[in-house]
Amino acid sequence: MIKYLKYLLLFSKFSFMRTASFRLDFWLRFIMDSFYYLSNIVFVFVVYSRVSTINTWEYSDYLVLLSILFLVDSYQMTFISSNCWSFPSNVNTGKFDYYLLKPINTFFFTFFNTVEVSSFLNFVFSLPFAFYVGYINDFSAKQILTFILVVVLGCVICSCLRILIALYNLWSHSPYGLERLWVNLYNLMSLPDAVFPSALRILFTFLLPILLVAAIPAKAIKENSIDLVKALILACFILCVLVAQVWRTGLRFYTSASS
Amino acid sequence: MFRFSVIELKRQLAYPVTFIIKLILPSIVKILGVFLIWQAVIYENPGGLKDYSASFLSGYSILAPAIYVFLRPEHGFIIREVYDGTIQRYFLLPVSFFSIAFSRHLGFLIARMPEILVAFCITIYLSGSQLSLFQFLVFLCFCFMSSILLFLCFCAAELVSLVLEEGWSISHILDRIVMVLSGMAFPITMLPDSALKILQLTPFPLMSFVPTYQLLNPSGASFSFEIVKLLMLYSVWILLFALLSHALYETGRKTYSPYGT
Numbered sequence: 373m374i375k376y377l378k379y380l381l382l383f384s385k386f387s388f389m390r391t392a393s394f395r396l397d398f399w400l401r402f403i404m405d406s407f408y409y410l411s412n413i414v415f416v417f418v419v420y421s422r423v424s425t426i427n428t429w430e431y432s433d434y435l436v437l438l439s440i441l442f443l444v445d446s447y448q449m450t451f452i453s454s455n456c457w458s459f460p461s462n463v464n465t466g467k468f469d470y471y472l473l474k475p476i477n478t479f480f481f482t483f484f485n486t487v488e489v490s491s492f493l494n495f496v497f498s499l500p501f502a503f504y505v506g507y508i509n510d511f512s513a514k515q516i517l518t519f520i521l522v523v524v525l526g527c528v529i530c531s532c533l534r535i536l537i538a539l540y541n542l543w544s545h546s547p548y549g550l551e552r553l554w555v556n557l558y559n560l561m562s563l564p565d566a567v568f569p570s571a572l573r574i575l576f577t578f579l580l581p582i583l584l585v586a587a588i589p590a591k592a593i594k595e596n597s598i599d600l601v602k603a604l605i606l607a608c609f610i611l612c613v614l615v616a617q618v619w620r621t622g623l624r625f626y627t628s629a630s631s
Numbered sequence: 632m633f634r635f636s637v638i639e640l641k642r643q644l645a646y647p648v649t650f651i652i653k654l655i656l657p658s659i660v661k662i663l664g665v666f667l668i669w670q671a672v673i674y675e676n677p678g679g680l681k682d683y684s685a686s687f688l689s690g691y692s693i694l695a696p697a698i699y700v701f702l703r704p705e706h707g708f709i710i711r712e713v714y715d716g717t718i719q720r721y722f723l724l725p726v727s728f729f730s731i732a733f734s735r736h737l738g739f740l741i742a743r744m745p746e747i748l749v750a751f752c753i754t755i756y757l758s759g760s761q762l763s764l765f766q767f768l769v770f771l772c773f774c775f776m777s778s779i780l781l782f783l784c785f786c787a788a789e790l791v792s793l794v795l796e797e798g799w800s801i802s803h804i805l806d807r808i809v810m811v812l813s814g815m816a817f818p819i820t821m822l823p824d825s826a827l828k829i830l831q832l833t834p835f836p837l838m839s840f841v842p843t844y845q846l847l848n849p850s851g852a853s854f855s856f857e858i859v860k861l862l863m864l865y866s867v868w869i870l871l872f873a874l875l876s877h878a879l880y881e882t883g884r885k886t887y888s889p890y891g892t
Contacts, residue, residue, distance in 0.1 A: 400800035407807040418817050422680045426671045556657040559664035567671035
């Protein structure tokens with residue numbers, strides 16, 4: 373574990389050196405993500421300026437959902453996103469072959485070799501927003517602990533889903549894969565589960581569980597439900613096992629781009 | 632131009648699975664996000680909201696995002712060529728870069744026509760609006776103008792990459808701004824008055840809100856000076872973005888050093 377943390381620190385150092393060479397890119401990425409957060413807040417603000425609740429979700433509940441989503445997004449943009457973006461082209465061009473030869477855990481190297489330092493700045497936005505949301509909701513100590521736990525679970529679930537989507541490229545060999553679909557699925561992640569009709573709710577909870585990233589965690593806090601937290605832990609475990617299984621199967625199936 | 636449009640149309644349709652995965656599915660998901668939230672609002676307020684009927688909001692939540700996602704150019708349509716250096720072929724061709732880019736955009740639009748038609752039919756069904764021929768023709772005209780405006784707006788954003796060698800983030804930032812301010816996710820008339828007044832001085836409402844409102848608003852059924860005013864506004868913004876894009880292209884062409892050379 374310590375060995376991998378050291379590697380992660382080393383990757384961060386390299387990423388920082390690379391980022392320092394492209395300063396404009398560094399700031400523009402931060403502005404880009406801030407716009408993403410702001411646009412979500414504006415949308416929710418406008419909708420709630422006309423209605424008091426959306427299927428039992430009040431304005432303050434919705435903000436809890438957004439704060440979880442922003443924290444999860446900050447994490448996944450920093451550690452996972454760039455690696456998953458480059459994965460399809462690495463498979464498509466055959467660069468992935470060299471990853472397989474490196475004397476390091478291939479999974480770790482594939483999905484954690486780039487740490488996006490500019491996206492780390494997103495926490496400058498998402499952390500104060502989470503504090504603000506906790507303040508206006510007057511979170512109790514138990515709720516704060518639940519919030520921290522569900523954010524961590526949300527990060528793991530989001531990473532698993534992101535990696536599963538990327539792993540599809542071991543079969544498709546497409547240079548873009550399902551990346552665009554993933555970007556747009558983010559729009560659905562910012563919605564409470566209550567707005568989904570039952571068929572879609574089942575689809576997005578069990579088959580493509582994007583609702584487990586922010587909507588269900590926010591619901592767990594809203595309803596003070598320990599059962600939902602337990603369900604999230606179970607889902608987290610199942611997804612981790614699934615990712616490991618798909619990765620192993622994918623590697624067996626993988627034929628180099630040049631073969 | 633026609634030949635480039637046909638080539639682009641063939642390119643898009645050559646790999647149907649890629650077309651579905653890369654374009655249709657993400658578009659449906661994006662529209663679904665807006666549609667679901669407004670359906671939930673309508674479910675709680677069956678009589679509609681103040682100033683907005685339930686049928687208007689239903690139709691709006693499909694058509695406004697559909698107009699934006701279907702009429703905007705493909706993301707990275709210029710940046711990719713700048714990054715891999717293939718844009719330099721336009722410097723040598725005896726045809727204008729913009730005519731080729733726009734022809735390809737037209738081909739792309741034609742490939743997406745069935746999706747636009749489906750979104751249009753669902754909107755008409757949900758909103759229950761009685762369309763006059765005049766209203767439909769003005770709607771088509773506004774859509775065409777929006778398409779040109781979106782093309783030139785994103786063209787300008789992506790051509791920044793020729794000058795600064797940085798374009799993805801700018802294009803994404805613009806995408807986010809347009810998504811909020813064009814009325815794609817909600818009718819912009821829901822914004823506070825002061826914000827609305829400022830917004831009306833920008834081109835963003837023309838990109839999605841204006842065509843949608845023209846189709847769903849009963850007053851759009853007859854000729855009014857407002858339509859002429861909007862057409863003039865479209866022309867002015869198109870001209871401005873065309874000039875900006877041209878200036879960026881000419882500046883970038885002089886300073887650009889292609890990757891790998």
